[in-house]
Amino acid sequence: MGFVRKVWAIVAKDVAAELHTREMVSAMLVFSVLALMIFSFALDLRGTVARAAAPGVLWATVAFAGTLGLSRSMAREQQTGCIDGLLLAPMDRSAIFFGKALGNLIFMGVVEIVLLPLFSALFDVPLLRPGVVLVTALGTVGYAAVGTLLAAIAINTRAREVMLPILLLPLAIPALVAAVQATGGLVEGATMSEVSGWTRLLVAYDLIIVAVSMLTFGYVLEE
Amino acid sequence: MIQIRGMVKSFGPRAALDGVDLSVGAGEFVTLVGPNGAGKTTLLRVLATLARPTSGTIHIAGLDSVRAGSEVRRRIGFLSHRTLLYEDLTAEQNLRFFARIYDVAGDVERIHGLLERVGLAARRNDMVRTFSRGMQQRLSVARAVLHRPSVLLMDEPYTGLDPQAAQSLTDLLTELAGDGCAILLTTHDLVRGLQVGRRVVLLAQGRVVHDALRTDVDPAAFPDLYLRLTA
Numbered sequence: 001m002g003f004v005r006k007v008w009a010i011v012a013k014d015v016a017a018e019l020h021t022r023e024m025v026s027a028m029l030v031f032s033v034l035a036l037m038i039f040s041f042a043l044d045l046r047g048t049v050a051r052a053a054a055p056g057v058l059w060a061t062v063a064f065a066g067t068l069g070l071s072r073s074m075a076r077e078q079q080t081g082c083i084d085g086l087l088l089a090p091m092d093r094s095a096i097f098f099g100k101a102l103g104n105l106i107f108m109g110v111v112e113i114v115l116l117p118l119f120s121a122l123f124d125v126p127l128l129r130p131g132v133v134l135v136t137a138l139g140t141v142g143y144a145a146v147g148t149l150l151a152a153i154a155i156n157t158r159a160r161e162v163m164l165p166i167l168l169l170p171l172a173i174p175a176l177v178a179a180v181q182a183t184g185g186l187v188e189g190a191t192m193s194e195v196s197g198w199t200r201l202l203v204a205y206d207l208i209i210v211a212v213s214m215l216t217f218g219y220v221l222e223e
Numbered sequence: 224m225i226q227i228r229g230m231v232k233s234f235g236p237r238a239a240l241d242g243v244d245l246s247v248g249a250g251e252f253v254t255l256v257g258p259n260g261a262g263k264t265t266l267l268r269v270l271a272t273l274a275r276p277t278s279g280t281i282h283i284a285g286l287d288s289v290r291a292g293s294e295v296r297r298r299i300g301f302l303s304h305r306t307l308l309y310e311d312l313t314a315e316q317n318l319r320f321f322a323r324i325y326d327v328a329g330d331v332e333r334i335h336g337l338l339e340r341v342g343l344a345a346r347r348n349d350m351v352r353t354f355s356r357g358m359q360q361r362l363s364v365a366r367a368v369l370h371r372p373s374v375l376l377m378d379e380p381y382t383g384l385d386p387q388a389a390q391s392l393t394d395l396l397t398e399l400a401g402d403g404c405a406i407l408l409t410t411h412d413l414v415r416g417l418q419v420g421r422r423v424v425l426l427a428q429g430r431v432v433h434d435a436l437r438t439d440v441d442p443a444a445f446p447d448l449y450l451r452l453t454a
Binding site for chain 1: 271309320
């Protein structure tokens, strides 16, 4: 219970800080809308083109907006040495990982709650389906988890803002490919069982990344 | 309370701490002085379990600091030269967060009492980013002692404090030492170092080169001794 309470304290702290500033979620939202508009003009997203391109455009937008948020979330810990405050606390350091990852998941989730209906409305692509929502959730869990671990690695490097996307995007490829393929299948009318190979890959990726992050997060943050 | 034996901390080929031996007993108030780069901050960070020693042993309250990290951290209060405060939270939200992760019982009374003690009760609902450096430092002190640590490690705690706040901090530290808390405090300021601690330890090039009770130190001769030992 102590572990869960501490994880929740970290999540609540991140949400409270974001409610005060609103800088992270608003930046992610503005970025997402701008990215959608740019993709729309660049690819002329109408009719069948929209259906074919939608999964890729959606996940590229989620990935880039997510990177923005992940970077800011860890920068907040670094700014006044707060990460040391967390490391000094008498708790398993995996609690810091779960707290930060859950916070990042919530912020990415908020952006997706706006992004999915907006995308559906603008390009007439049926994204508001339970299957697509499930795939989006699975993909976001993996992305937030691996992103939290790598953001913790990046904050100890000199070029931390540049380093996160360079580290994150290659490692997130399995989750992004699986999410794009599953979303694409569901948009084209496939059933969940028909895309179950991709969803199983997403679940396996999430489990592996969470387990690895849980075991290594403390070492990543140590001097 | 703190026992360090032959502790070495290296960063690559450079030894920041090179065989440190030091003991601080319960209720002892020790001032650690030394020039820039002597290893004062590194020593405190290793003691606080923020960095691992390369070799040697550290025991805090009888516990091995490497093996029993979590139990050791529960006993340590740490004040860094950075505030370790969230600027986007209020003073009270900051303390409430740290109270939760330290399992502080009766946290509301404790938080209000400490905010009163450091003179920030009237500003408890203000964002930390609106505070002056001195106010942030006072709040950092409250954060460091919030969980009633038995060992207090303070890195330049007087930075940014006006004379009144500095006196208030000295009073608080003296009171905590009186209650049995072991205090190890670093400072560049030799005058203050000799004023506040009961024992003065001089660190130079990663080694303890002088260790004496304040009563055995001649304040007039100490600056010359300091220059000679740190040259």
